[in-house]
Amino acid sequence: MDAKAKAIEVHRRLIQLFGERPKKQHLDPIAQLVSTILSQNTNDVLRDKAFTALRQRFSTWEQVRDAPVEEVSEAIQIAGLSQQKAPRIQQALRRISAEHGELSLDFLRQMDVAEAKQWLTAINGIGPKTAAIVLLFALGMPAFPVDTHIHRVTRRLGLIPTSTSREKAHDLLESLLPQDAYYTFHLNVIRHGREVCQARRPRCELCTLRDLCDYYQNAVRQVEAANEFQKSQA
DSSP, X not given: OOHHHHHHHHHHXXXXXXXXXXXXXXXXXXXXXXXXXXXXXXXXHHHHHHHHHHHHHOSSHHHHHHSOHHHHHHHTGGGSOHHHHHHHHHHHHHHHHHHHSSSOOGGGGGSOHHHHHHHHXXXXXOOHHHHHHIIIIITOOOOXXXXXXXXXXXXXXXXXXXXXXXXXXXXXHHHHSOGGGHHHHHHHHHHHHHHTSOSSSOOGGGOTTGGGOHHHHHHHHHHHHHHHHHHHHO
């Protein structure tokens, strides 16, 4: 089975397990951008606490943009790395304002996805994942974000080579799936990674994908080889 066929079958089985994910209203594009920067190297709970604290301290994004960086850093401290994230947030807001005269990312809707990604990733601190999250969830554009769970699961399955970096995985996975599958596939693979294909101890015995999984098949072969070796030494 080639990678495209496998990706479609993985998508089908995860829908059977977790369901189709109807698109829902997410944050507006600016808020999504800020939230995603806050999410870097932290968990969802701390990201959300930092985002709430930032909005409580500053009533507009213009105030966040123009405040002393120390005040922004203090507001988001709970998310960690606040001395890096605060200037990244302000730099992003200032570039948007400088180039487009207002704090809005709606102009990205007029670009194709590749051009929109290029514009976003040209901002310091915004990588392919952040750009894809903003495009997919806030602007409804066909981009596929790759987080740590998706990177791990898709490499174990053999959808992408094990040596693939997270940055390169975005384009590879986009090429394997129809665009209308990105949203559901993204959310379902993350859930599968959290609940079944965990980092340290994957629960292969519960996995509906194990017959498709390179990682599992290699593990089975290793066990079989070890058993054969033990028999030969008996």
